[in-house]
Amino acid sequence: MTNVLLIIFAITLLYLGIAHRLLTYIKILALQGVLLFGIAFIELIEINAANLTFVLLETIVIKGIAIPLFLNYVMKRNRITRDAEPFLPNFVSLIIITLIIIATFILSNAIDDSRISKIYFVVALSTLFTGLYIIVTRHKIITHVMGYLIIENGVFILSLALGNEMPALVNLGILLDVFASVFLLGIFVNRVGDVLKDVDVDQLKSLKD
Amino acid sequence: MTGIYLAGGFGLSALLFFNRNKIIRYLLITTFLLLQIGFTVYEYLHPGTTELTYFSADSLAILLLVTLTIISIPAFYHSYVYLSSKQDNPKHTAIYYASMAALLTAINAAYLSNNIAVTWIFVELTTLAASALIYHRRNNRSLEGTWKYVFVCAISITLVFIGILFLSFSLPQAGTDDLSFNNLLKKASRLNVFWLRLAFIFIFTGFTAKLGLVPMYTAGIDAKDKAPSPAGALLSSVLMNVGFVGIFRFYIVIANSPIHSWANHVILIAAMLSIFVATVYMTRVKNIKRMFAYSSIEHAGIIMLGLVAGGVGYYAAILHVILHAFVKSSLFFQQGQIYRIYQSKSIYDVGNYFKYNLTGAIVMLLAFFFATAMPPSGLFISEFMIFRSLFEANYLWILIVVMLLLTVIIWAFGKNIFKLLFTPAVDFKEDNIERINPAESISQFILLGLVVYLGLNPPQEFITLIQEAIKNLPQ
Numbered sequence: 262m263t264n265v266l267l268i269i270f271a272i273t274l275l276y277l278g279i280a281h282r283l284l285t286y287i288k289i290l291a292l293q294g295v296l297l298f299g300i301a302f303i304e305l306i307e308i309n310a311a312n313l314t315f316v317l318l319e320t321i322v323i324k325g326i327a328i329p330l331f332l333n334y335v336m337k338r339n340r341i342t343r344d345a346e347p348f349l350p351n352f353v354s355l356i357i358i359t360l361i362i363i364a365t366f367i368l369s370n371a372i373d374d375s376r377i378s379k380i381y382f383v384v385a386l387s388t389l390f391t392g393l394y395i396i397v398t399r400h401k402i403i404t405h406v407m408g409y410l411i412i413e414n415g416v417f418i419l420s421l422a423l424g425n426e427m428p429a430l431v432n433l434g435i436l437l438d439v440f441a442s443v444f445l446l447g448i449f450v451n452r453v454g455d456v457l458k459d460v461d462v463d464q465l466k467s468l469k470d
Numbered sequence: 471m472t473g474i475y476l477a478g479g480f481g482l483s484a485l486l487f488f489n490r491n492k493i494i495r496y497l498l499i500t501t502f503l504l505l506q507i508g509f510t511v512y513e514y515l516h517p518g519t520t521e522l523t524y525f526s527a528d529s530l531a532i533l534l535l536v537t538l539t540i541i542s543i544p545a546f547y548h549s550y551v552y553l554s555s556k557q558d559n560p561k562h563t564a565i566y567y568a569s570m571a572a573l574l575t576a577i578n579a580a581y582l583s584n585n586i587a588v589t590w591i592f593v594e595l596t597t598l599a600a601s602a603l604i605y606h607r608r609n610n611r612s613l614e615g616t617w618k619y620v621f622v623c624a625i626s627i628t629l630v631f632i633g634i635l636f637l638s639f640s641l642p643q644a645g646t647d648d649l650s651f652n653n654l655l656k657k658a659s660r661l662n663v664f665w666l667r668l669a670f671i672f673i674f675t676g677f678t679a680k681l682g683l684v685p686m687y688t689a690g691i692d693a694k695d696k697a698p699s700p701a702g703a704l705l706s707s708v709l710m711n712v713g714f715v716g717i718f719r720f721y722i723v724i725a726n727s728p729i730h731s732w733a734n735h736v737i738l739i740a741a742m743l744s745i746f747v748a749t750v751y752m753t754r755v756k757n758i759k760r761m762f763a764y765s766s767i768e769h770a771g772i773i774m775l776g777l778v779a780g781g782v783g784y785y786a787a788i789l790h791v792i793l794h795a796f797v798k799s800s801l802f803f804q805q806g807q808i809y810r811i812y813q814s815k816s817i818y819d820v821g822n823y824f825k826y827n828l829t830g831a832i833v834m835l836l837a838f839f840f841a842t843a844m845p846p847s848g849l850f851i852s853e854f855m856i857f858r859s860l861f862e863a864n865y866l867w868i869l870i871v872v873m874l875l876l877t878v879i880i881w882a883f884g885k886n887i888f889k890l891l892f893t894p895a896v897d898f899k900e901d902n903i904e905r906i907n908p909a910e911s912i913s914q915f916i917l918l919g920l921v922v923y924l925g926l927n928p929p930q931e932f933i934t935l936i937q938e939a940i941k942n943l944p945q
Contacts, residue, residue: 374662376642389632402617409624416628419635427638427647433587437631440594441624444601468614468692 266299267384270418271362274391277411278354282343283336286407287329293414294325301431304421308428319435320417328410328442335403346400357394362387381422388415413438472521472582475509478502479575487568490560495567499546502571509578510539524650525582529938530788534581534715537792538708540920541799542574544913548700548803551910555810566606566698573599573704580712585650586637586673589716590630593680596712597623603701604693615696622689626679630716633672640665651719655942658726666724670733673720674740681713682706682763682770684743694763694802699809702759703802706766707795714773714791721777722942730944738778742868744771749875752882756817758808761886762801765841768879769794769849775872776856783859784940789925790852796921797840797849800914804833807906808890812898817886821895829908831891836918838887842880848925 273289273296280286298320305313335341347354365386369379392412396405420434482502489495513527513535520526527535549570553563576599580592597620605616634649641647644660654661679686690710694702724733748768755761769790776787805815807830812820824831840847860869924932 372664374639374643374664377639405621409621409628412625412628416632416635419632423635423638426642429587430635430638433590433634434631436591437594437628440598441628444598444620444624467611468618468695 263300263303264380266296266303267380267418270296270300271384271387274358274362274388274411275355277391277395278358279351281345281351283341283345283401283403284333284343286345286404287332287336290332290407290410290414291325291329293411294320294323294328297324297414297417300418301421301424305424305428305431308424312428312432316431316435319438323438323442324414332403332407341401341403345404348398348400354394354398358387358391361390361394365390377422381418385415385419385422388412388418391415409441413441471509471512471516472525472579475505476575476579478505479578480572483568483571483575486571487564490564495564499567499571502574503543503546506539506542506574506578510535513582520584524585524588525579526584527582528584529935530715530718531581533788533792533932533935533939534708534711535578537711537795538574538577538581540917541704541707541795544803544917545570545700545704545799547913548703548806548910549698552698552700552806555904562606562608565602566701569599569602570701570704573603573709577708577712581715584652586634586654586716586720587649589719590627590634593630593677593712593716594627596680596709597627600693600697600701600705600709603705604697606698606701607696612696615692619689619693622686623679626676626686628676629672630676633669633674633676636665636672637669640669651723654723655726658723659728661727663728666727667729667732670720670724670729671736674717674733674736677713677716678740679713681710681717682744682767683740683774684747685740687744687747687767687770691760691763691767694766695757695759695815699759699802699806702763702805703799706763706802707799710766710770711791711795714770717774718777725943734778737774738865738868741771741774741778742871744768744774745872745875749878749882752879757815758817758820758886758890759802759805759815761817761883762798762805762841765879765883766794766798768876769798772853772856772872775860775868776852779856779859779863779865780943781859781862781945782855783863784943785936786852786855786859788936788939789928790849790856793848793852793921793925796917797837797847800833800917801837801841804830804837804911804914807910808834810904810906812895817889819895819898820890821893821898823891826900826903827906829911830906833911833914833918834887835891837914838883840918840921842883843876846922846926848921848923851925 270293273293277286277289280289298317301316301320305316365383369382372379372382389412392408392415395411396408399405399408417434420431424431479502482498486495486498489498514532517527517529517532549566553566573596576592576595580589580596583589583592601616601620604619605612638649640662643662644657646653646657675685679689682690690705694705697705724730744767748764748771751764752761755764773787773790776783776790807827808820809815811826814820823834840849843849843853857869
């Protein structure tokens with residue numbers, strides 16, 4: 262069952278590659294939150310109940326509901342246009358993300374450790390690199406934040422791979438999540454929108470040598 | 471005592487945040503400094519104690535703690551001068567002091583923590599506090615600097631976390647699940663090599679954002695440039711040391727594992743690229759503060775070379791870290807005065823500094839000699855030892871390239887500093903420039919004096935502490 266969920270998760274990455282509108286990105290992030298909820302539920306069922314509740318609440322409430330709603334609010338408030346404005350055509354994105362997944366498959370064959378299941382490793386790493394790819398190839402600051410959130414999801418999957426033995430690490434991952442969301446989104450909603458009207462990375466190019 | 475300090479530090483920071491009364495603010499800051507000094511003295515007198523499970527005062531922590539306390543006092547003083555020199559919004563002033571106190575507390579905790587996960591948490595907190603300081607001026611460009619700093623630091627913190635995850639994958643083979651540095655050191659030879667390599671790459675890359683090495687150095691440059699100069703002094707001295715602590719403590723573990731020489735190659739590449747990047751930018755940078763920031767990148771590279779070379783290089787690396795913190799913070803403190811006279815940071819707008827601020831110009835000249843590691847600077851001693859260890863470790867070609875690059879850096883640095891000191895400024899109106907009180911430079915003289923003293927005639931206690939800090943590295 263976890264394998265099915267993880268594969269669906271990998272498919273959402275491909276969908277990210279061809280998505281046009283920011284709203285689609287937000288929906289994908291929400292879906293990923295729900296998928297992580299499922300994976301965490303099945304995988305961590307052995308750890309103590311309080312901790313499990315905490316992890317599940319974090320995935321479903323923060324990742325699945327709060328952050329997507331918040332991103333939606335930021336988009337409306339700052340009147341950000343709907344298009345994701347990639348530098349590269351979507352077809353190329355799709356190919357590159359596929360290549361990322363294939364590359365992590367090949368990389369995972371180098372592992373000779375029976376305790377860590379390879380599918381976690383593959384999905385986590387490809388999520389990570391897809392997030393980086395999204396950051397590099399999109400114009401708007403808000404898509405950079407979304408790319409970062411995708412990276413966070415990848416890290417969360419990776420921490421689940423060892424979740425039963427070291428649940429403390431899953432909690433640390435959640436701490437990272439909370440920290441980063443407060444941080445990036447907090448600054449975003451407060452200031453960037455007020456100072457720079459249509460938010461675009463091109464406006465952040467004055468500091469250089 | 472650590473518990474009291476952490477509660478007190480963050481508590482005072484919260485009080486500073488909510489308080490709007492001037493007198494109470496100064497009282498709170500004095501209390502914070504007393505707490506900081508008291509805590510440092512306590513830890514100095516009780517070396518090796520572990521408190522709250524996760525904080526132990528080993529010799530490296532004590533050395534850096536004392537460095538931090540010495541720098542924090544002038545940092546608050548110069549912040550006071552900076553903030554009272556203009557009509558500032560009381561809310562912004564409150565946020566400034568509160569985040570400075572929080573930053574210092576978090577840095578302290580990061581020095582003391584003996585568990586890589588705890589170090590990681592406090593490094594997160596330093597990013598949070600530092601970003602409030604960088605954003606202090608609240609204009610477009612400081613927003614840009616803050617945004618870049620936050621984003622790059624968030625990414626690098628994530629990288630460190632991934633590294634910690636990989637590290638935990640390597641643990642079951644050694645039959646343990648404890649991430650404290652001591653335990654990792656004990657089990658170092660039995661950790662799974664594949665995961666350990668990945669862990670090292672990610673943790674090293676993540677901490678380079680704080681230390682200021684290739685690849686993640688970029689955010690630090692903008693941050694040090696846009697932050698007010700007293701805050702810039704903290705960012706380029708004590709906050710850099712946080713990155714060093716993270717890398718160094720993990721490096722001790724790696725040095726006792728089978729991948730030591732492989733890790734040395736990784737660090738060597740990062741260090742050489744850092745010195746190269748610093749050289750390239752130093753020759754063309756026109757902003758004085760950014761020039762200082764690039765000089766920090768160069769010194770971070772030299773410190774890493776000391777680690778790579780081994781032998782006497784380990785000792786020299788720690789010495790270099792401490793002395794560099796003193797030199798660089800005094801340069802940044804002094805930069806605040808330059809800005810007040812010329813209202814500009816560009817090298818084109820400044821000049822003839824001796825005429826307008828004699829004491830400040832002397833500090834600038836001295837600090838330039840000290841930062842480029844010329845005698846009698848203590849950095850000369852540490853750099854010389856690092857070069858010697860490189861020679862002894864048969865890194866002759868590396869040594870030659872580094873020396874060539876350093877020569878270019880000294881030339882570029884000197885060109886700009888002598889322009890500032892002696893060449894008359896173009897179109898500069900001398901009518902109502904601010905008179906700078908010479909007393910404002912006293913702290914810089916003290917810091918520079920310390921650099922000479924600790925470099926040329928180090929007290930026995932100081933040497934013992936450094937030797938204690940490197941005792942777990944293979945000789």
